[in-house]
Amino acid sequence: MRLQSALLAAAALSAGVYLAQRGGLFHATPVAAQSSQANQQVTQCETLRKHGDPGTTACYERLSMSKDLAIKAEGLWGLRQYFPANDAFRDAVKARPKDANLRVRWGLLYVENSLPGDAADLFKEALDLDANNAKALYGMALVASDAFAGNAADFAEKALKADPSLVEARELLARIALEDNHPEKAVEEAKKALDTSNEALEALSILATVDWLDDKPGKEWIDRVFKINPTYAEAYATAGHFFVINRRYDEGIQYYRKALELKPDLWAARAELGVNLMRFGQNEEARTQLEQCFKANYSSPLVRNSLKLLDSIDKNVETFNTPTTILKLDKKESTLLRPYFQAELDRAMATYEKKYKFKIPGPVQLEVYPNHPDFEVRTMGLPGLGALGVTFGKVVAMDSPSGRPPGSFHWASTLWHEFSHVYVLSMTNHRVPRWFTEGLAVYEETAASPDWGDRLDPPSIMAMKDKKLLPIADLDRGFIHPTYPEQVFVSYFQGGQVIGFIVEKWGYDKVLAMIHAFGDRKDTVEAIEQELKLKPEEFDQQFLPWVEAKYKKQVEGFESWQQQLKLLSASAKAKKWDDVIKDGNAIRDLYPDFVETGNVYEFLATAYMAKDDQAKAMAELERYSTIGGRSPGALKQLADWQIQAGKKREAAATLERLNLIYLEDETAHEKLGKPYMELKNPNGAIREYQAMLAAGTIDKAGAHFGLAQAFNAANRPADALDEVYTALEAAPGFKPAQALLRELNAKQSGNVKQ
Ligand SMILES: [Zn+2]
DSSP: OEEOOHHHHHHHHHTTOOSSOOOSOOOOOOSOOOSSTTHHHHHHHHHHHHTTOTTHHHHHHHHHTOSSHHHHHHHHHHTTOHHHHHHHHHHHHHHOTTOHHHHHHHHHHHHHTTOHHHHHHHHHHHHHHOTTOHHHHHHHHHHHHHTTOTTHHHHHHHHHHHOTTOHHHHHHHHHHHHHTTOHHHHHHHHHHHHHHOTTOHHHHHHHHHHHHHTTOOOHHHHHHHHHHOTTOTHHHHHHHHHHHHTTOHHHHHHHHHHHHHHOTTOHHHHHHHHHHHHHTTOHHHHHHHHHHHHHTTOOOHHHHHHHHHHHHHHHHEEEEEOSSEEEEEETTTHHHHHHHHHHHHHHHHHHHHHHTTOOOSSOEEEEEESSHHHHHHHHTTSSOSSEEEEEETTEEEEEOGGGSOTTSOOHHHHHHHHHHHHHHHHHTTTOOOHHHHHHHHHHHHHHHOTTOSOOOOHHHHHHHHTTOOOOGGGHHHHHHSOSSTTHHHHHHHHHHHHHHHHHHHHOHHHHHHHHHHHHTTOOHHHHHHHHHOOOHHHHHHHHHHHHHHHTHHHHHHHHHHHHHHHHHHHHHHTTOHHHHHHHHHHHGGGSTTOOSTTOHHHHHHHHHHHTTOHHHHHHHHHHHHHTTOOOHHHHHHHHHHHHHTTOHHHHHHHHHHHHTTOOOOHHHHHHHHHHHHHTTOHHHHHHHHHHHHHTTOSOHHHHHHHHHHHHHHTTOHHHHHHHHHHHHHHOTTOHHHHHHHHHHHHHHHHHHHO
């Protein structure tokens, strides 16, 4: 998975919005619903359900006819009649506004239906009424856990403090530990839950899952599960969840199928099955599964949005096949995107095939989404924030450059990042810790080209300054359950640095050896001990000083750089150009990676231009481009200056960089077509003039004429003739086109004579 840069995500983060909400997972409904004596009836039904008793439905039917609205709501919920249950809870809360437990139950209904926002509101209201309500605290823990938030475990601990016998809070701690890739801790928590209740089904499911993930039979645990409840399909759904978040999608799908064989109306599991089939490109069966959920009134946002996406794919997507690749593009931009995407895809695969010494069996698939919400649906239910690309086995889904603000997204870098995952996942049979595959993918971005990849960002600088980098053995936690909002970005940064450190100290072959160690089912600690001959703590003792020394200048100079940049910006606003030049040169190299809006390079270029020094202005923007600057405006300006200075080759390189960032700008393609003709690269020019047309230029005659010239130069006279006619159709009096037509005709009649 590739994230948007920290700065761009900052707005979403500060609003506390987690973009990728895990959806539709099963949560065991806690027993002992409410407090009053009426709830004995509810508890009775829950006990029947817990044991998979065939009388469960009849029990809930009785409740659903109760005159007590709260009991009626429980009955309808038990029958999975979610909408009427919701109405009944609403009425019940109106009648008993001071009942905290009632709000908690209503909230849990929302959790089951993947509506975490509404659920959290209700838990908070319950806590306002009763600050120490263990179940409300547990509810908060569930919501946080659903969003993979770092405070989930804190809430669960608080709930246990308020009520040490709250077994579901203990089970949740086991679940969180396993998500963090700490199976030993998960086992410990699950066993504690079993000490509290020997019928803790979710704890038993976690114990079975730990075994299954480790390719062990898990029989001891699953037998115990089925002895308590012969139809407890949720155990398999839990396993499905863990296989999916470990990127073992194939096996995850198998576990969801097993769950549904046992309990066909376990809708949350069916929704997950549908979504994972869709991720794998098995859209037809995905639709059937999701429609079944929808018809059963289980229409969580995950189900609704996935169905909508499937409709949109059917209507809008065009597919291009080669023997090794399947490229899926939106019809409205496929002509423009295809040549660039196919070229990068082929280049990435050829590079990785050599680097990783591995050939992917069967074709890979790349899907490109111009509509970011469509793409988000593809990533729902996975940990992470604001993803740009996601890999599902051999299927990669990513944003289109048109789906993001121009200049904010290096699409080629993202493509290479995801395809590193495709190789590493294939090579390890999906047995690779998250920190390693993410770290390697980040490393590969800048290995492909130093100006690609995320630049060193302020959150990572602050993390180094505050000593917040994680021990290597614990790095996965930073990706799955961040304890501060920027920790996910920092963990990507750290992962990339770890791989860079290994390459520098031991060589790239050790990275390959570690991939194979993970494939042999070694974990992080074992892989490091085996390949680097170090204990993980020793690794940390070497790595941390290395990375701190590498970025010492940036970390130590950060605050002063920040203050001086503010002054610089003020000087630029006041047009005090001499100050801008003096101060800009003084601070630029304190933090050279900063190329976002308000960067020193652009201030300096503006100042030099104001003083009529185009050569120096150009040199600043060249620095900006080399270090990874991405603003289309600045890059086009740079190309113009380079052309004026006779640096055609450099101008072409600048515009090629822009093509990997933003493709929608027809003027940029026109700018690149011309130097390519002069540099005797007619094929490059053909691609650019075709892109100019596909991007919707209003100068159709000019584009067709440029294309005609390029075809002529590429020795394709028939294509050239077609284009020159089209140019003249658009502009009959277009003199240079008329001249080219005469030239082509003369050439052709010459050919006929020969
Ligand atoms: Zn990734």
